[in-house]
Amino acid sequence: MSFTELNSEIDHAARALLARGIRKGDVVGLWVTNRIEFTIALYAILRIGAIAAPMNTRYREHDVAYALKLAECKLLFVVERSGPVGYVEILKAVLPRFDGKRFERVDAFPHLTDIVVMSDNSDWGSLSWDRFLADAERVSPAALEKAVADVRIDDIALIVFTSGTTGNPKGVMHDHTLLRSICERHDHWPLKEGSVVLNFLPMFHLFGMSEMVFGCMHTGARQVVMDAWDAEEAIQLIESERVTGLFGFETHYADILRVQAQSKADLSSLRFGGLPAGMENSNAVAKQVQAELCPTVSGWGMSEAGCYVCVSTLNDTEEQRCTTSGRPLSGLGLKIVEPGSGKEQPPGVEGEILWHGYTTMRGYFRDPEATAATIRDGWLCTGDRGFLRPDGFLQFLGRYKEMLKVGGENVSPAALETELLALVPAIEQVAVVGVPHPRLAEVPCAYIVLKPGTTCTIEDVKTRCKGKIASFKIPHYLVTVDALPMTASGKVQRVLLRDRAKQDLGVDV
Known part of the structure; x- marks a missing residue:
């Protein structure tokens, strides 16, 4: 595709966004893998002064639900599938009134009014990318020019999702x-x-x-x-x-x-x-x-x-x-x-x-x-x-922060600990630390205290986490302990756990 053709496609998609009711300041989510439609949609969002909120394609049910709510997305672009991962199927588990063909608003996501599915298979009816683009005919080029003229350099353009040591992802705003x-x-x-x-x-x-x-x-x-x-x-x-x-x-x-x-x-x-x-x-x-x-x-x-x-x-x-x-x-x-x-x-x-x-x-x-x-x-x-x-x-x-960097992806120990407690019933307490990895720089290691009468293996954890949280967050190692080392104020002593990992796992931390 040439730059001239790309520019035309972006204008077309921008008119389609206007036809779908997206206006300056509205947030549009992008849960899309690398493909030309990502670029077209991103530039179209920015062109009309809306705010793009790209989402990690390794997000799973819990992650994408939180991101949709946090950013107050009004429209979501989602890719149907990439390799073995069915994004529409994951989204169906998150949105009770989305069956893959139709979407009705739900109270849990009050801002979300529309979904557009990008797929190599065009059989997605009113939710398809092709049907979305067809709606551009309802908006004139002059109306697009008017919307573009209203965009200012200091308008918010992006919400970039990150994770903090306090646990929950944050939406970083850039103009x-x-x-x-x-x-x-x-x-x-x-x-x-x-x-x-x-x-x-x-x-x-x-x-x-x-x-x-x-x-x-x-x-x-x-x-x-x-x-x-x-x-x-x-x-x-x-x-x-x-x-x-x-x-x-x-x-x-x-x-x-x-x-x-x-x-x-x-x-x-x-x-x-x-x-x-x-x-x-x-x-x-x-x-x-x-x-x-x-x-x-x-x-x-x-x-x-x-x-x-x-x-x-x-x-x-x-x-x-x-x-x-x-x-x-x-x-x-x-x-x-x-x-x-x-x-x-x-x-x-x-x-x-x-x-x-x-x-x-x-x-x-x-x-x-x-x-x-x-x-x-x-x-x-x-x-x-x-x-x-x-x-x-x-x-x-x-x-200085405790954030892990797993193959270039940020992982919050606090957020992962909360997810493990919710997903793995046998875990009573958990603390996550990073340990070195020859390819990914570092990977999560979970130290756990079990509930009485239960057992848990690393395979149990991986099975329960698969499809629920991003794959890079799933622990590579699991160590069961009788108690977590705590400070007098009740905080986990992660430094001691990282030092202990050297002995428990045989890795150089």
């Missing part, structure tokens, strides 16, 4: 100014019209959305889209499509290197990659990628601060690109402060990373208390550890 940082960093990189970029990152994720869905539109690069990650397919596409650029986490690059060692494919077309490096578990992979694939740039960001707001460029040294998280873009800034006192730290001294600038979120949706606790005097308190080097580059060290 249209987020595009400025995306365009500026891409102007520092060699991708341009004629470049070919392999898109395997999930489009719902801020990383994939920023660098692919938005970034490639700015540069004019052609996207080769993968529905799901598969290293062998990725290598085949790099060779056959003569891919010149790609973005991914260290796990993706490690997979490519592993498969390429056997396949010996021609990957000589690669010229550029984005790889958020800087921590010890990614440095070795980053260095190997420079030698065997292509030069890469690093970066740092988070949902609340914007993606890749600290970056490196190909003009920086290999050491800076492989072992740091880059420098802030123009107009953006950070400082390192001592936790507790807030005293600013000099270069080389670690502390909490505080962020400031136009990419900072507008706040958490419908959560002013959490917003006030996170943004103080204009500075975003990230909960991340790091220090500034004398050369101005950020060295990211990890998180």
Whole structure:
């Protein structure tokens, strides 16, 4: 599809949204895997001033129900199926008056009025993507122009779902100014019209959305889209499509290197990659990628601060690109402060990373208390550890918060603990900690106290969680204990559990 054709399709979908009653400020959910309809729907939502709320396609019943309620979605785009996962079937279990063909509003989701099913099978009646697009004929191009003219740069454009250490996911709000940082960093990189970029990152994720869905539109690069990650397919596409650029986490690059060692494919077309490096578990992979694939740039960001707001460029040294998280873009800034006192730290001294600038979120949706606790005097308190080097580059060290990072996905221990208590009847108490994993960086380990007279295995937990919560949240390890280590104030001593995991599981934490 050409850019001209894509622009026409976006206008068509924007008129269809207006026909379905979507107006400026309405929230539209996107529970859709990587496909062209995601891009069309996303841009159509933004074009009329509505708010896009992309949802993790690894969400299951509990997750998607919470997200729909939290964001107050008025319309939901959902993909019928991707591989073995039937999203419509999951949604039927969440919405009692949705049978896959018809939808009636329910009290539990008072804002949701419409569902559109994206499918390779057109037999979805009034809920189908084709029927949705047909409704565009009821809205004139002039009416669309009027709606577009009413959109302002400081209007809320996105609600990005994240998880906090308090347990429940939050909706991070960004306005249209987020595009400025995306365009500026891409102007520092060699991708341009004629470049070919392999898109395997999930489009719902801020990383994939920023660098692919938005970034490639700015540069004019052609996207080769993968529905799901598969290293062998990725290598085949790099060779056959003569891919010149790609973005991914260290796990993706490690997979490519592993498969390429056997396949010996021609990957000589690669010229550029984005790889958020800087921590010890990614440095070795980053260095190997420079030698065997292509030069890469690093970066740092988070949902609340914007993606890749600290970056490196190909003009920086290999050491800076492989072992740091880059420098802030123009107009953006950070400082390192001592936790507790807030005293600013000099270069080389670690502390909490505080962020400031136009990419900072507008706040958490419908959560002013959490917003006030996170943004103080204009500075975003990230909960991340790091220090500034004398050369101005950020060295990211990890998180003060207890959030787990499973293959690039955030997992809240508190939220997972609540879900395990609800899903596994045998569990009396539970505490989740992260343990190292050679491919995913870290994975959940659940320490449990059983109810009297019950038993529970890791297979029991996996069986009860499958299809209910996102797969990346399901614990990899289960350890039964008589009691959880607690502080005098009644809080679980997670540090002790992480240390104990070294002995219990035989892993180096």
